[in-house]
Amino acid sequence: xxxxxxxxxxxxxxxxxxxxxxxxxxxxxxxxxxxxxxxxxxxxxxxxxxxxxxxxxxxxxxxxxxxxxxxxxxxxxxxxxxxxxxxxxxxxxxxxxxxxxxxxxxxxxxxxxxxxxxxxxxxxxxxxxxxxxxxxxxxxxxxxxxxxxxxxxxxxxxxxxxxxxxxxxxxxxxxxxxxxxxxxxxxxxxxxxxxxxx
Amino acid sequence: xxxxxxxxxxxxxxxxxxxxxxxxxxxxxxxxxxxxxxxxxxxxxxxxxxxxxxxxxxxxxxxxxxxxxxxxxxxxxxxxxxxxxxxxxxxxxxxxxxxxxxxxxxxxxxxxxxxxxxxxxxxxxxxxxxxxxxxxxxxxxxxxxxxxxxxxx
Numbered sequence: 001x002x003x004x005x006x007x008x009x010x011x012x013x014x015x016x017x018x019x020x021x022x023x024x025x026x027x028x029x030x031x032x033x034x035x036x037x038x039x040x041x042x043x044x045x046x047x048x049x050x051x052x053x054x055x056x057x058x059x060x061x062x063x064x065x066x067x068x069x070x071x072x073x074x075x076x077x078x079x080x081x082x083x084x085x086x087x088x089x090x091x092x093x094x095x096x097x098x099x100x101x102x103x104x105x106x107x108x109x110x111x112x113x114x115x116x117x118x119x120x121x122x123x124x125x126x127x128x129x130x131x132x133x134x135x136x137x138x139x140x141x142x143x144x145x146x147x148x149x150x151x152x153x154x155x156x157x158x159x160x161x162x163x164x165x166x167x168x169x170x171x172x173x174x175x176x177x178x179x180x181x182x183x184x185x186x187x188x189x190x191x192x193x194x195x196x197x198x
Numbered sequence: 199x200x201x202x203x204x205x206x207x208x209x210x211x212x213x214x215x216x217x218x219x220x221x222x223x224x225x226x227x228x229x230x231x232x233x234x235x236x237x238x239x240x241x242x243x244x245x246x247x248x249x250x251x252x253x254x255x256x257x258x259x260x261x262x263x264x265x266x267x268x269x270x271x272x273x274x275x276x277x278x279x280x281x282x283x284x285x286x287x288x289x290x291x292x293x294x295x296x297x298x299x300x301x302x303x304x305x306x307x308x309x310x311x312x313x314x315x316x317x318x319x320x321x322x323x324x325x326x327x328x329x330x331x332x333x334x335x336x337x338x339x340x341x342x343x344x345x346x347x348x349x350x351x
Binding site: 029033047051055063138141153187 | 229233241244246250252253
């Protein structure tokens with residue numbers, strides 16, 4: 001299915017959701033949920049919190065469906081905008097809790113996923129190496145400054161373009177391009193240029 | 199994103215058109231490989247059906263809350279104190295209130311007790327051996343206990 005067809009489908013779903021169609025909401029969740037969850041998981045570093053962000057995003061989408069304007073943004077951009085704000089809220093709450101000593105500094109990583117990097121029937125060594133590489137990537141992503149992290153996740157994981165990321169982050173395209181350049185440069189430096197990333 | 203970063207609620211309110219004059223840079227092969235690595239590192243298996251059920255349950259709960267009326271919403275709003283991350287603060291505030299109230303009550307009781315004692319009794323209570331009960335006035339014009347007994351005959 002092409003990108004424009006997906007956008008049309010999402011727009012039709014939003015219209016149905018605004019009319020109170022829960023089946024359309026479930027269809028939208030099936031289409032957009034995995035991407036939202038992946039971005040939130042990697043941004044927050046917690047699969048549990050990311051799941052809550054995804055749920056919150058769709059609850060808000062249901063409540064505000066009548067306010068969605070297809071001429072201003074694609075449905076996916078609109079949803080990512082809601083999710084980005086929810087992530088920022090959680091990060092703020094977490095910072096406050098840490099400041100008051102109510103939460104430990106380390107965030108528990110609970111997804112336990114290794115992704116799809118391993119080749120068919122890889123040896124134990126290759127599997128271990130792939131896992132280490134993914135762990136290093138996760139660590140490097142987590143060490144990025146917040147806006148760079150969100151920008152690169154929206155680009156690489158959600159597949160949003162510069163304009164859509166700018167829309168979701170509430171900033172200009174030029175600013176997003178700079179964020180992406182800096183994030184990629186830093187990730188390459190952290191992960192090593194000698195492994196085909198340069 | 200740090201705590202001080204900006205956010206807004208609606209799309210379409212971004213910083214406006216790009217004034218940098220640059221066009222979107224074409225993605226290099228290195229960028230594509232890096233993005234693939236980021237995607238792989240971000241994969242998170244999940245039960246979409248469970249998420250959908252949870253979302254629908256939350257929507258139902260929200261609708262029920264709306265139907266319940268303003269008083270129920272107010273009570274629900276007060277239940278913020280029951281949230282996990284606020285519980286220690288609520289307990290600390292409650293303990294501080296308890297201390298304050300007991301201090302005020304103790305002070306009031308002490309004042310009432312002091313009002314009930316005349317100067318002789320106070321002198322006795324504080325161990326002034328030079329004063330005996332009813333033997334002298336208080337020096338402030340109030341009659342002594344003996345004088346009062348004499349007056350009543």
